[in-house]
Amino acid sequence: MVRVRVPATTANIGPGFDCLGAALGLYNYIEMEFWDKPEIEVMGEGRNEIIRDETNLVYLAAEKVLSEAGLKKPLRIKLENNIPLARGLGSSAACIAGGMLAANELICRHFSTDRIIDMATGMEGHPDNVVPALVGGFSICMLHEGKVIYRNLPIPENLRFIAAIPRFQLETVRARKVLPKEIPLSDAVFNLSRTALMVSAFCSGNFEDFAVFCQDKLHQPYRSTLIPGLEKMIETVARQGALGCFLSGAGPTVICISNEDKADFFGKIMVKTFSDEGVESEYKILMPDQKGTCLL
Numbered sequence: 001m002v003r004v005r006v007p008a009t010t011a012n013i014g015p016g017f018d019c020l021g022a023a024l025g026l027y028n029y030i031e032m033e034f035w036d037k038p039e040i041e042v043m044g045e046g047r048n049e050i051i052r053d054e055t056n057l058v059y060l061a062a063e064k065v066l067s068e069a070g071l072k073k074p075l076r077i078k079l080e081n082n083i084p085l086a087r088g089l090g091s092s093a094a095c096i097a098g099g100m101l102a103a104n105e106l107i108c109r110h111f112s113t114d115r116i117i118d119m120a121t122g123m124e125g126h127p128d129n130v131v132p133a134l135v136g137g138f139s140i141c142m143l144h145e146g147k148v149i150y151r152n153l154p155i156p157e158n159l160r161f162i163a164a165i166p167r168f169q170l171e172t173v174r175a176r177k178v179l180p181k182e183i184p185l186s187d188a189v190f191n192l193s194r195t196a197l198m199v200s201a202f203c204s205g206n207f208e209d210f211a212v213f214c215q216d217k218l219h220q221p222y223r224s225t226l227i228p229g230l231e232k233m234i235e236t237v238a239r240q241g242a243l244g245c246f247l248s249g250a251g252p253t254v255i256c257i258s259n260e261d262k263a264d265f266f267g268k269i270m271v272k273t274f275s276d277e278g279v280e281s282e283y284k285i286l287m288p289d290q291k292g293t294c295l296l
């Protein structure tokens with residue numbers, strides 16, 4: 001039997017649509033073993049809505065790894081979930097990454113991490129959640145000729161990610177449908193420059209102007225129609241000196257980055273901003289995760 005821990009992730013980080021992501025200290029736990037018939041137990045987040053048969057996402061991900069290795073054997077899987085579902089915190093990437101890594105452990109690490117990353121991205125559709133979920137830290141990633149190319153950088157330990165998590169769910173498919181097929185060249189330049197400077201901040205440790213680097217014109221303006229209060233929240237926390245603020249993945253969670261001392265202060269502002277728009281939410285203060293999915 002194997003037991004793995006898989007982190008939540010935040011994708012895009014403002015300008016890095018589909019290519020930047022970071023792993024956060026909020027975890028799902030997956031126990032897996034070969035069994036005589038498929039069996040799935042779910043505890044925690046999603047326990048009343050997650051499917052408990054072979055179409056379960058963790059099961060499908062694990063099955064994919066086994067079948068690539070030429071095996072077909074039923075599994076017993078126990079899930080302890082802390083990552084809320086369909087909130088932009090990488091719950092589906094956690095299922096895929098965790099399911100694949102656990103299955104790979106059951107077959108004595110038959111596949112390399114890079115191969116697992118390629119398989120996981122194939123299942124998820126974009127790499128910016130699965131890469132940080134598997135390897136931890138701040139990830140820069142792209143798909144090239146069907147394979148993922150990525151680099152990882154550590155996240156400064158003193159940073160806190162304050163996640164304002166609305167009660168409502170938003171499926172990524174729906175949040176991608178509101179995006180335009182084409183964008184103006186000036187918007188592309190706006191995002192390119194900020195993405196490059198954001199990467200330089202993580203490389204150099206110089207986070208000056210980071211709030212500017214978090215700005216985006218490719219997805220947030222379009223998705224703000226689905227997330228009441230998003231733009232106001234970004235403006236308000238910036239005025240109060242937050243290091244940065246952005247929509248987490250496809251939303252609806254919004255993340256603000258600050259130091260530990262001001263984390264509660266920003267969390268309260270964020271929940272109040274959502275509440276002023278009639279959106280119920282809670283905030284969680286999350287540490288960066290530097291390890292990614294690991295065997296316990």
Ligand code: HSE
Nearest residue numbers: 011017018172249250
């Ligand atoms: N980059 C993806 C998006 C992340 O923004 O649609 C979804 O989790």
